[in-house]
Amino acid sequence: MRIFDFFKRQINPIKYWRKKGAKIGLNCEIYRTVSIDSEPYLVDIGNNVRINSGCHLITHDGACWIIRNTKAGFEDVDLFGKIVVGNNVSIGTNSMILPNVTIGDNVIIGAGSVVTKDVPPNSVVVGVPARIIENVDEYFEKHKTEFSHTKKLNYKNKREYIEEHLK
Numbered sequence: 001m002r003i004f005d006f007f008k009r010q011i012n013p014i015k016y017w018r019k020k021g022a023k024i025g026l027n028c029e030i031y032r033t034v035s036i037d038s039e040p041y042l043v044d045i046g047n048n049v050r051i052n053s054g055c056h057l058i059t060h061d062g063a064c065w066i067i068r069n070t071k072a073g074f075e076d077v078d079l080f081g082k083i084v085v086g087n088n089v090s091i092g093t094n095s096m097i098l099p100n101v102t103i104g105d106n107v108i109i110g111a112g113s114v115v116t117k118d119v120p121p122n123s124v125v126v127g128v129p130a131r132i133i134e135n136v137d138e139y140f141e142k143h144k145t146e147f148s149h150t151k152k153l154n155y156k157n158k159r160e161y162i163e164e165h166l167k
Contacts, residue, residue, distance in 0.1 A: 013030045013031065013032050013034060014028060014030050017030065017036050017040055017043075020036070020040040020041070021039075021040045021041030022036055022040040022041065022043040022044075022045065023043065023044040023045065024045045024049075025045055025046045025047035025048070025049065025087065026047045026048075027047055027048045028045060028047070028048065028049045028050070028051075029049075029050040029051070030045075030049075030050075030051045031051065031052055031053040031054075031055075032053075033053045033054050033055075034051050034052075034053070034054075034055045034056075034057070035055070035056045035057070036057045036059075037056070037057060037058045037059040037060060038059070038060065039059040039060060039080060040059075042059040042080060042081070042082045042083065042099075043057055043059065043082070043083045043085075044082065044083070044084045044085070045085045046085055046086045046087035046088075046089065046105070047087045047088070048087055048088045048089075049085055049087070049088070049089045049090075049091070050089075050090050050091065051091045052090075052091060052092055052093040052094075052095075052111070053093050053094070054093055054094040055091050055092075055093070055094065055095050055096070055097070056095075056096045056097070057083050057096075057097045058083075058096065058097065058098055058099060059080055059081060059082070059083060059099050060078055060079060060080050060081070060099060061078075061079040061080075061081075061099060063079075064077050064078055064079050079099075080099060081098075081099025081100030081101075082099070082100065083097050083099065083100075083101055083102075084101075084102040084103065085097075085103045086102075086103055086104045086105035086106075086107065086121065087105045087106075088105055088106045088107075089103055089105070089106070089107045089108075089109070090107075090108050090109065091103075091109045092108075092109050092110045092111035092112065092113065093111040093112070094111060094112050095109050095110075095111065095112060095113045095114070095115065095130075096113070096114045096115065097109075097115045098114070098115060098116050101115050101116070101117065101118060101119070102118045102119070103115070103118070103119045104118075104119055104120050104121030104122070104123065105121045105122070106121055106122045106136050107119050107121065107122070107123050107124075107125070107136075108123075108124040108125070108136065108139060109125050109126075109130065110124070110125065110126030110127070110130075112128070113125060113126050113127055113128065113130040114127075114128045114129050114130060115129070115130045116129040116130065117129075119132075120132075122135045122136045122137070123135055123136070124136060124138075124139050148161065148162065148165065150162065
């Protein structure tokens with residue numbers, strides 16, 4: 001069954017995670033290697049969200065393992081938390097979102113970040129643990145002369161453009 005699930009996730013990750021109970025909005029892009037923990041029904045993702053390769057959305061605290069093994073009367077405990085992702089969010093490659101985190105609208109999460117607490121709207125966060133480094137308008141102003149209008153180009157034209165402009 002795990003092999004079958006793996007292939008279903010590879011074919012259509014959004015359909016797969018929705019079937020497992022995750023709430024996922026419209027116009028989202030979730031890469032095949034994204035992992036939504038064992039409780040995907042605790043994840044609520046807004047519209048226009050991109051979650052890049054290797055990201056993990058973790059809805060439980062694995063440290064309960066220690067409590068179960070050391071505290072009498074707590075041998076069967078778990079600790080869960082929801083993850084809420086707002087609209088128009090980009091979660092960078094290999095980032096991790098931990099339980100009980102809400103990410104506001106218009107947020108950029110840098111690659112490799114570990115998000116341990118709520119992220120306010122219009123923020124750019126990076127690091128381990130993730131911290132705010134600027135807002136989205138500051139990010140835009142800093143990079144607006146560097147942006148390349150290539151999103152609608154085919155592969156060949158995009159490559160030619162990039163190779164010419166990054167000489």
